[in-house]
Amino acid sequence: MRIGLQVPSFTWSNEQETLGDTFALIAERAERAGFFSLWVMDHFFQIPVIGPVEHEMLExxxxxxxxxxxxxxxxxGTLVTGVTYRYPGILIKTVTTLDVLSHGRAYFGIGAAWNEEEHAGLGVPFPPLAERFERLEETLQIAHQMWAGDEKPYQGKHYQLARPLNAPSSVQKPHPPIMIGGMGERKTLRLVAQYGDACNFSLMRLKQGELAHKLNVLREHCQAVGRPYSDIEKTTLGPIKLTRDGRDNSFTPAAAIAYFRNLAEQGIxxxxxxxxxVADLEPFELFANEVIPAVEQIEVAGR
Structure with missing residues (x-):
């Protein structure tokens, strides 16, 4: 099993000029600790579940x-980019550039978008939900076409690309893994089965037993489109405060290992x-020395 780190907040001190130094330190510590991946949200305003909208948010x-x-x-990777934020051809070019310059380390995180406040605030059109899903599917089609090197014109309902040229091509072949965010059973998980390489389930939004149900729905969609369920990387997102002694209702290393084992047993x-x-050294030392070495030995059910 693997562990990734998401950084959803950049408000660590009142000294804004040190923000970049702290974020760089977090990225370096995450890599040294053995985290498999590093994620940021693709929002322009902070979201209410994390903090006040005025808090710092990096592009x-x-x-x-x-x-x-x-x-x-x-x-x-981004967890995840709203489909409305960027024209799809430019978005694929952006992700490809990240993949090329990082020597093949990019994920492509994409979803239907939801935060109307930041759209209105920055002047970005926010179409109805049904249209956003139509745009999401077209963007996924464009991504596959561009990463396949197919330059023929794309004619969709919402997007028309005369020549979807993408040079240089991505380092990862056939393309950076596509993570489709969201847990909707009728549309989102169908898109995962048809176009995606990874999905993500927010544990803060799921009730007891719902994760297993969502995974079964994904399995059914994979069967419907003739896609092996094992092709899809199943991921979750949840908060962990890790300390040596479990103070302030935090996780001890043993409790964290048990938490990850439970997820692996469910097929994550x-x-x-x-x-x-995340700005402290302590959790990275505990992940590096105790948690990640143990979790890497845990077999994922169904693999």
């Missing part, structure tokens, strides 16, 4: 490019975590 791909320059092995390949104490 996702600039932040990942910066992190790529400070690391060598850790995978890099990679558990993504965010940490309230």
């Amino acid at each position: 996702g791909y600039s932040a990942l490019a910066f992190a790529a320059g400070r690391t060598n092995r850790i995978k890099l 390949d990679q558990a993504l975590v965010n940490m309230p104490n």
Whole structure:
């Protein structure tokens, strides 16, 4: 089993000029600790579940490019890009650039978008949900076409590309893994089965037993389109505050290992975590010395 780190907040101190130094240190510590991947949200305003909307929020791909320059092995992705934020051809070019310059470390995280406030705030059109899903499917089609090197015109309902040229091509073949965010059973998980390489389930939004149900729905969609269920990387996202002694209702290393083992037993390949104490050294030392070595030995059910 693998563990990834999501960094959803950049508010660590009142000294904004040190923000980049702290983020670089987090990326470097995550790689040294053995985290498989590093993720940032693709939002322009902070989201309410994390903090006040006025809190610092870095643009996702600039932040990942910066992190790529400070690391060598850790995978890099947005969790996830809203389909409305960028024209699809430009978006694929952006992800390809990250993949090329990082020597093949990019994920392509994409979803239907939801945060109307930041759309209105920055003047980005926010179409109805049904249209956003139509745009998401067209963007996924464009991504596959561009990464296949197919330059013929793309004619969709919402997007028309006269020549979807993508040079240089991605380092990862056939393309960077496509993670489709969201847990909707009728549309999102169908798109995962048809176009995706990875999915993500937010544990904070799931009730007891719902994860197993969502995985079964994904399995059914894979069967319907003739796709091996094992082709899809199953990931989760949840918060963990890790300390040596479990103070303040935090996880001890033993409790964290048990948490990850439970997810692996349900068929989760990679558990993504965010940490309230991510700017501290202590959790990275515990992940490096105790948690990640143990979790890497855990077999994922169904593999």
